[in-house]
Amino acid sequence: MQPPPNSIANQRISTISAHLNPPHLQVHPPHLQMEEGLGSGFGRANCRAKGGSPGFKVAILGASGGIGQPLAMLMKMNPLVSVLHLYDVVNTPGVTADISHMDTAAVVRGFVGQQQLEDALTGMDLLIIPAGVPRKPGMTRDDLFNINAGIVRTLCEGIAKCCPKAIVNLISNPVNSTVPIAAEVFKKAGTYDPNRLLGVTMLDVVRANTFVAEVLGLDPRYVDVPVVGGHAGITILPLLSQQVKPSCSFTPKEVDYLTDRIQNGGTEVVEAKAGSGSATLSMAYAAVKFADACLRGLRGDAGIVECAYVASQVTELPFFASKVRLGRNGIEEIYPLGPLNEYERAGLEKAKKELAASIQKGISFIKN
Numbered sequence: 001m002q003p004p005p006n007s008i009a010n011q012r013i014s015t016i017s018a019h020l021n022p023p024h025l026q027v028h029p030p031h032l033q034m035e036e037g038l039g040s041g042f043g044r045a046n047c048r049a050k051g052g053s054p055g056f057k058v059a060i061l062g063a064s065g066g067i068g069q070p071l072a073m074l075m076k077m078n079p080l081v082s083v084l085h086l087y088d089v090v091n092t093p094g095v096t097a098d099i100s101h102m103d104t105a106a107v108v109r110g111f112v113g114q115q116q117l118e119d120a121l122t123g124m125d126l127l128i129i130p131a132g133v134p135r136k137p138g139m140t141r142d143d144l145f146n147i148n149a150g151i152v153r154t155l156c157e158g159i160a161k162c163c164p165k166a167i168v169n170l171i172s173n174p175v176n177s178t179v180p181i182a183a184e185v186f187k188k189a190g191t192y193d194p195n196r197l198l199g200v201t202m203l204d205v206v207r208a209n210t211f212v213a214e215v216l217g218l219d220p221r222y223v224d225v226p227v228v229g230g231h232a233g234i235t236i237l238p239l240l241s242q243q244v245k246p247s248c249s250f251t252p253k254e255v256d257y258l259t260d261r262i263q264n265g266g267t268e269v270v271e272a273k274a275g276s277g278s279a280t281l282s283m284a285y286a287a288v289k290f291a292d293a294c295l296r297g298l299r300g301d302a303g304i305v306e307c308a309y310v311a312s313q314v315t316e317l318p319f320f321a322s323k324v325r326l327g328r329n330g331i332e333e334i335y336p337l338g339p340l341n342e343y344e345r346a347g348l349e350k351a352k353k354e355l356a357a358s359i360q361k362g363i364s365f366i367k368n
């Protein structure tokens with residue numbers, strides 16, 4: 001991604017050109033027509049669409065949903081984003097109109113329906129994917145597989161075709177299986193780069209920090225708990241022994257309470273929402289925190305380390321969540337787990353069994 005060197009000059013030229021070519025005489029691709037139709041002022045929209053501010057191009061796939069909408073709002077506020085594409089199979093015109101009125105730099109364009117998927121994807125640096133159905137009480141994340149696997153496959157086929165070098169942040173559940181699905185689709189297309197595919201487990205870290213801070217009576221901003229493994233029940237493995245900011249210890253009762261609460265944080269929200277969905281607002285917050293880390297990595301910032309579910313050699317499993325260092329090419333380094341205590345080692349063994357089955361299920365979905 002090269003920021004335009006003379007963006008101010010480009011804007012002026014584009015504005016002048018928009019005045020010289022009245023809007024009603026111009027022909028544009030569908031997404032620009034939509035932006036125009038949304039009343040953002042054609043002259044300005046046209047000039048900004050040519051690359052107003054320097055920054056990265058980000059698309060949200062599933063942008064009209066419970067996660068997608070607050071995520072779109074928060075990404076519109078991110079100064080690293082110059083262009084924000086909002087794609088969904090429904091309702092993106094309204095969401096785009098709404099978000100596009102925010103007086104922040106990113107240019108917003110909406111895309112609706114599969115026939116606009118390729119336009120939504122072309123030229124993107126980062127894709128954030130919360131497309132798919134959420135849980136209702138009594139369901140596991142794996143119960144979402146039958147619907148969400150197909151959605152993720154379709155979107156990844158588009159990515160392989162239109163923006164194979166983009167970084168992918170995959171949120172759609174079951175993440176333990178959807179990331180292997182995405183990898184298989186990219187392999188099939190010959191575009192797979194494991195350093196650019198990241199399953200988003202940030203919400204587990206956000207929850208761990210929050211719950212640990214509550215127990216310790218600390219400000220959560222100063223707590224940093226690594227959470228490894230995967231993103232479902234017992235595969236979510238908080239490494240409380242490595243909570244180093246500040247260094248502290250927990251009683252066995254506290255460890256049991258915290259581990260259980262972190263592993264079942266998603267279910268806690270699903271039950272509280274009583275049939276209207278799962279975590280959306282905290283997930284949007286976590287997704288933005290993670291996407292921002294990816295963008296800072298792409299920009300070349302040093303020392304960007306977050307947990308994510310990625311292709312891995314940290315264990316014998318082909319995918320595993322652990323700390324990764326992010327850089328200009330996506331993942332630049334995957335860190336080993338570090339010293340685990342006996343409680344964590346036992347948890348790891350249980351997590352690996354369930355993870356192995358979920359990974360295999362994802363791989364088989366594409367291979368068979």
Ligand SMILES: NC(=O)C1=CN([C@@H]2O[C@H](COP(=O)(O)OP(=O)(O)OC[C@H]3O[C@@H](n4cnc5c(N)ncnc54)[C@H](O)[C@@H]3O)[C@@H](O)[C@H]2O)C=CC1
Nearest residue numbers: 062064065066067088089130131132133134171172173283
């Ligand atoms: N990784 C994580 O930590 C978390 C993951 N999730 C998962 O995120 C997903 C989305 O959750 P919500 O936003 O609450 O659901 P939602 O139902 O509110 O929104 C999903 C959106 O995806 C769209 N969609 C469906 N098929 C699509 C397709 N083929 N292409 C593009 N968009 C499509 C829908 O139209 C809808 O707007 C769920 O699978 C949920 O389980 C939720 C919370 C945390």
Ligand SMILES: O=C([O-])CC(=O)C(=O)O
Nearest residue numbers: 135203265266267278279
């Ligand atoms: O629990 C769910 O279904 C949504 C999710 O992944 C989470 O909140 O961690």
